[in-house]
Amino acid sequence: MDFLRRARGERFRPVEQQALEQLPDDVWHxxxxxxxxxxxxxxxxxxxxxxxxxxHHRLTVSQRIESLADPGTFAETDHELRSLDPLGFTIRDRRYLDRLREAEESAGVxxxxxxxxxxxxxxxISLAVMxxxxxxxxxxxxxxxxxTRTVERACDEQRALIIVSQSGGMRMHEGLFSLMQMAKSSAALARLERAHLPYISIIxxxxxxxxxASWVALGDIIIAEPGARVGFSGPRVLQAIKIRLPEETQKAEFMLQHGxxxxxxxxxxxxxxxxxxLRHLTSHCSARKAAPAPKRRRITVRSTEARE
Ligand SMILES: [Zn+2]
Known part of the structure; x- marks a missing residue:
């Protein structure tokens, strides 16, 4: 009976499906x-x-760079930097350094x-892609x-800055060393602003x-891809602290409506x-640079008032 069923199935299988099955896997997505x-x-x-x-399906990092930069112009920097394990962090019997090695193998970066x-x-441009x-x-x-170095390179070499962000947040394995990256990168972005160079943040x-909470929100122009999930606390954190938010609140479209x-x-x-x-902002920024710097207002505060 199995033989008969198989034979009948083969015979009546639509031609299109047979053709589909014969095609290699990488032809269809x-x-x-x-x-x-x-x-x-x-x-x-x-x-x-x-x-x-x-x-919008996820792009690999090289596809993302190709989609933005002029062909053949991207020159990678700081490729040699590697994380250390300042806290000797171990989670579920797995050392942080082992996690890093596995991540490098699976992600290819x-x-x-x-x-x-x-x-x-x-x-x-000075470009960083997460x-x-x-x-x-x-x-x-x-x-x-x-x-931070991407921002500083933009300042030092008079380049526009573009950062494409996608991130789960700060890396708990490095504790405070991770958290201080927010302040460090924000300080560098303040320097970029003083240099009147444009920064486009892409989500x-x-x-x-x-x-x-830091470089993503500090762009001169913040652009999101349609349907991108964006927010401060991710779904896992919200679940852990038992807060339920409507799903649409953590979407790019909601963020657009709320500024x-x-x-x-x-x-x-x-x-x-x-x-x-960039064409618009660069001409605007060079005009600002050409104009004389505004005079600083002198503010005098009496020492007694300051103490109060
Ligand atoms: Zn579709």
């Missing part, structure tokens, strides 16, 4: 939004955005941030240092915690938008 099968080449040409439902210099339509595949994009001392799906995000731009239009913004 199943959309995570609408579950439709998409032709891989079309999917890649559309920068991993589903043409049917608009779902040595840290949760890849940074470098490039150009965008000929304009020099990597979700590396310990969930958690920020430790090296990731924070790379972000990709899942950006939470300390990243949101935390300036623009939501679909990925296929992102590069052109960033380029146009």
């Amino acid at each position: 199943k959309c995570l939004g609408c579950r439709e099968l998409l032709y891989e080449k079309d999917f890649e040409a559309n920068l991993h955005v589903c043409p049917r439902c608009g779902h 040595p840290e949760a941030v890849v940074s470098g210099t490039a150009s965008l339509d000929g304009r020099p 990597v979700m595949e590396y310990l969930g994009g958690a920020v430790g001392s090296v990731a924070g240092e790379k972000i 990709a799906d899942q950006t939470y915690g300390g990243a949101t 935390m995000v300036d623009l939501i731009i679909p990925r296929p239009q992102l590069r052109a938008t960033v380029s146009a913004l």
